[in-house]
Amino acid sequence: MHNHGDFPAESLFLIPAVAAVAAYWAGTRKPGVWPSWRLVCFLAGVLIVLLTVLEPLAGWAHYDFGALALSHVMAGMAGPALLVLSRPVDLALKTLDDVPAARLRRSVYSPAARLLTHPVTATLLVATGMWAMFHTPLLTAMQQSMPVHWLVTAYLTVTGCLFTAAVLNCGPVKHGFGIRAGALATAAVAHAGSAAWLLVAPPAGSGSTAAGALVLLGSGLAVQAVLALILLGQQRGTARLVPQARRA
Numbered sequence: 001m002h003n004h005g006d007f008p009a010e011s012l013f014l015i016p017a018v019a020a021v022a023a024y025w026a027g028t029r030k031p032g033v034w035p036s037w038r039l040v041c042f043l044a045g046v047l048i049v050l051l052t053v054l055e056p057l058a059g060w061a062h063y064d065f066g067a068l069a070l071s072h073v074m075a076g077m078a079g080p081a082l083l084v085l086s087r088p089v090d091l092a093l094k095t096l097d098d099v100p101a102a103r104l105r106r107s108v109y110s111p112a113a114r115l116l117t118h119p120v121t122a123t124l125l126v127a128t129g130m131w132a133m134f135h136t137p138l139l140t141a142m143q144q145s146m147p148v149h150w151l152v153t154a155y156l157t158v159t160g161c162l163f164t165a166a167v168l169n170c171g172p173v174k175h176g177f178g179i180r181a182g183a184l185a186t187a188a189v190a191h192a193g194s195a196a197w198l199l200v201a202p203p204a205g206s207g208s209t210a211a212g213a214l215v216l217l218g219s220g221l222a223v224q225a226v227l228a229l230i231l232l233g234q235q236r237g238t239a240r241l242v243p244q245a246r247r248a
Contacts, residue, residue: 010054010146017050024088027095034094038086045082048074049157053150062143065212072133072216075153076126077223080160084170109172117171119183122163127190129159134194134216139203163187167227169234177235184227191220 024042028034051057052071060067089108093101107113115121132138133152141148165171167184195217202209 010058010150013050013053013150017046021046024086024091027091030095034091038091041082042086042088045079045086048082049079049153052079052153058146058149061149062146065209066215067212068139068143069212069216070219071153072130072156073219073223076129076156076160077220080157080164081223081227083161084164084168087170089170113171114173116162117166117173119166119175119179122159122166123183123186125159126163126187129155130191130194134198135203164227168230177231181228181231184224184231188221188224191224192217195220 021043025039028036028039052061052075057067057071061071089104092104093108096104116125129152133142133156138148138152142152143149163183166175167180169175169180195213198209198213198216
């Protein structure tokens with residue numbers, strides 16, 4: 001824990017979290033505008049990500065590899081999945097005034113956003129981050145420095161949201177089922193391969209990684225299985241959770 005006097009520095013993350021929840025809640029106040037279950041998804045997603053940078057989990061991750069693996073899945077997979085299902089961008093486009101909504105729409109449909117939410121780009125981003133986190137000196141840096149832990153958590157959350165949006169077709173460009181299914185399958189193989197490699201060749205100085213590798217494998221595959229079910233539901237026309245974003 002990083003303290004400034006008696007005040008834990010990581011508590012500052014509560015400020016943007018509360019602000020985001022308040023803004024989202026305010027956008028859902030009009031009757032019939034937004035289903036309440038999406039608000040629940042948003043609250044759960046924010047809470048899951050927030051827990052990874054607060055005590056006690058953030059502290060445990062510095063010496064317990066299993067806690068670090070769980071933090072990865074929470075911040076990079078489970079939290080982003082819930083946040084994307086809550087569709088905060090669509091809510092903002094529906095409820096903002098004309099000028100800020102137009103600015104947000106230009107950002108959402110910008111070339112950069114189109115590139116970052118392409119299934120290939122998003123898969124590369126999450127796979128690279130996962131490999132760097134567990135198989136490079138970044139692992140030791142995370143366990144020794146809380147600010148590094150915070151930065152990595154931010155990267156995992158952002159790229160996890162981009163990847164989930166790409167797989168579930170929530171980005172500015174509609175992609176076919178094949179490329180999205182391929183992206184999810186590739187990420188699943190990379191995730192499983194990373195966990196298996198941790199069992200075979202644990203990083204130096206990290207102690208036993210067997211339990212953490214199993215946490216990484218099991219919980220990661222569970223989140224990916226849920227995404228696969230939603231993806232298949234979209235293809236069969238039975239899923240209405242995340243319809244393709246449309247220009248307003």
